[in-house]
Amino acid sequence: MTAVRLADVQKTFPIPSGGETVALEAIELEIGTREFVSLIGPSGCGKSTLLRVVGDLIQPTAGSVEVNGKPAHQARLDRDYGMVFQAPVLFDWRTVEGNVRLPLEVMGFAPSERDRRVREMLDLVELGGFRSHYPHQLSGGMQQRVAIARALAFQPPILLMDEPFGALDEMTRERLNTELLRIWAQTGTTIIFVTHSIPEAVFLSTRVVSMSPRPGRITSVIEIDLPQPRTDQTRESERYFELVTEVRESLRGRVSSSAARARAEGRIG
Amino acid sequence: MKARGGRILRTALGIGLFLVLVALAWEAFKFLGGDPWRLEGIGFFHDPPFRVLQANDRQLPHLWEIASALAQPVQRNQDQTLGQFLIGAALFTWREALIGFVLGALIGLALASIFIHSRLLERAFVPYVIASQTIPIVALAPIIVVGFGRGLVAVVIIATYLTFFPVTIAAMRGLSSPDPRAVELMRSYAASRWEIYRKVRLPAAVPYLFTALKLAATASIVGAIIGEGPGGVPEGLGRAIINFNQQYVSGPEKLWATIFIAGLVGICFFLVIQLAEVVTLRGRGGSASRA
Ligand SMILES: Nc1ncnc2c1ncn2[C@@H]1O[C@H](COP(=O)(O)OP(=O)(O)OP(=O)(O)O)[C@@H](O)[C@H]1O
Numbered sequence A: 001m002t003a004v005r006l007a008d009v010q011k012t013f014p015i016p017s018g019g020e021t022v023a024l025e026a027i028e029l030e031i032g033t034r035e036f037v038s039l040i041g042p043s044g045c046g047k048s049t050l051l052r053v054v055g056d057l058i059q060p061t062a063g064s065v066e067v068n069g070k071p072a073h074q075a076r077l078d079r080d081y082g083m084v085f086q087a088p089v090l091f092d093w094r095t096v097e098g099n100v101r102l103p104l105e106v107m108g109f110a111p112s113e114r115d116r117r118v119r120e121m122l123d124l125v126e127l128g129g130f131r132s133h134y135p136h137q138l139s140g141g142m143q144q145r146v147a148i149a150r151a152l153a154f155q156p157p158i159l160l161m162d163e164p165f166g167a168l169d170e171m172t173r174e175r176l177n178t179e180l181l182r183i184w185a186q187t188g189t190t191i192i193f194v195t196h197s198i199p200e201a202v203f204l205s206t207r208v209v210s211m212s213p214r215p216g217r218i219t220s221v222i223e224i225d226l227p228q229p230r231t232d233q234t235r236e237s238e239r240y241f242e243l244v245t246e247v248r249e250s251l252r253g254r255v256s257s258s259a260a261r262a263r264a265e266g267r268i269g
Numbered sequence B: 001m002k003a004r005g006g007r008i009l010r011t012a013l014g015i016g017l018f019l020v021l022v023a024l025a026w027e028a029f030k031f032l033g034g035d036p037w038r039l040e041g042i043g044f045f046h047d048p049p050f051r052v053l054q055a056n057d058r059q060l061p062h063l064w065e066i067a068s069a070l071a072q073p074v075q076r077n078q079d080q081t082l083g084q085f086l087i088g089a090a091l092f093t094w095r096e097a098l099i100g101f102v103l104g105a106l107i108g109l110a111l112a113s114i115f116i117h118s119r120l121l122e123r124a125f126v127p128y129v130i131a132s133q134t135i136p137i138v139a140l141a142p143i144i145v146v147g148f149g150r151g152l153v154a155v156v157i158i159a160t161y162l163t164f165f166p167v168t169i170a171a172m173r174g175l176s177s178p179d180p181r182a183v184e185l186m187r188s189y190a191a192s193r194w195e196i197y198r199k200v201r202l203p204a205a206v207p208y209l210f211t212a213l214k215l216a217a218t219a220s221i222v223g224a225i226i227g228e229g230p231g232g233v234p235e236g237l238g239r240a241i242i243n244f245n246q247q248y249v250s251g252p253e254k255l256w257a258t259i260f261i262a263g264l265v266g267i268c269f270f271l272v273i274q275l276a277e278v279v280t281l282r283g284r285g286g287s288a289s290r291a
């Protein structure tokens, strides 16, 4: 079944000084239910914009976004999305528990059901012992796990994650990767995941989508055929390295070919 | 817990220390340039080396003279002491100020809430809000009295007028302080504007509001005291200041005592708000973790 279908999506931002930025152009992408798709590409190529278009936080300039067979706007009203940003974006006046409970309050879950889910989610991200702590009392990695628990608490069918582990050290990041895969397998959500790390994208995903900037386009979609479940051995397997290389070349290949084109057209040096 | 009480204690100690320093400077000034000291009780006599007009016993009475005036009758042949009278007047003025403070805070918060949700209304009205504060209160007070008649209402309106402005400005900043992503997060939950206001904007504005409320607390006292004159309200500190000012020649200590009590009311109000702030914001971390 298709979870997300993007058809010829375009997004331009007006520039105050005149003209416009083409953040996304001719985006065609279909994501199946329970897929784990990573978006990768240089800074400014439109990854966050694409995520925000899918989540109906901004409107595409042209094209259509369909989520679970309905327009993205309807999907948002139906509370189909869980969002995780690069920064945890926790509310410092709420405890860990209070932060995870926030979406449940907004969505009108019964108090007993809220408590049950909050407890369950905090156990899932292994923060059961920190429920009454305030965000500033947690490490960056723990805060990010709270954000993940919050996004999962209402069991959204689609999880949109924008560089959630960007600010973490390598060890914490790898541990959270493994946790995320465990949660993904357990909950059966569809995940769209933005990252700058090629190894992370390969390790996590069923498919890796690489993008190029100005205008932001999809340059290639690489199937990641590593066996599930992914473990530490996955990171040492030969196929893993092959795929990392393939993704890297897909990104670099684009850069060199467009640079060559630019040179041919006399735009650079 | 310890840190919480600690902050109030530190503020109170700081104010106490400041008052002690002022008292020392006061008496040192008199020691150098005042009238001769005659402390019969302990047999201390001192002739200051200089004579400075501003340090004589009429301009600047000894602090103990002011203190002892508190225990003497407020008027000849009356039972009530000056101290009792001033405490009564202070409580009266505080009550006026408190009503003005609460109204001003509510109006300020309401205005800010409207302005942050409507760019149009913000553009249209914020300049007037700012312009309103350029009218000197001494000019405005008589106009308000003409409009609303003499009495408590006029005084409360003047206190309100001095209170709402800092609250409006701070609340506008506070209500728009949340990380845009925090608002996007709420939108991803299909939260209504009201829910975003109640669960994100308002809690995020609380620290900003308290900063303004502390300013407003002292401003509301000033407003009430100033308003009592033209407002024709005789029970408060404002009228006491006017009266004792007229009687200054016969008893300068009374005016000074009134001024000290007025200052004390402002400090107490400030400390009450700060206590409320510390209790309300406990647990919150630094701005680093603010969403
Ligand atoms: N709200 C906005 N207004 C104007 N331009 C925007 C806006 N949001 C994004 N852009 C522009 O769109 C382009 C893509 O931005 P986007 O944030 O999607 O990039 P990104 O791929 O997420 O980059 P990064 O990896 O650095 O996060 C950029 O050129 C950016 O300047």
Ligand SMILES: [Mg+2]
Pocket (backbone or CB within 6 Å): A047, A048, A049, A162
């Ligand atoms: Mg981004």
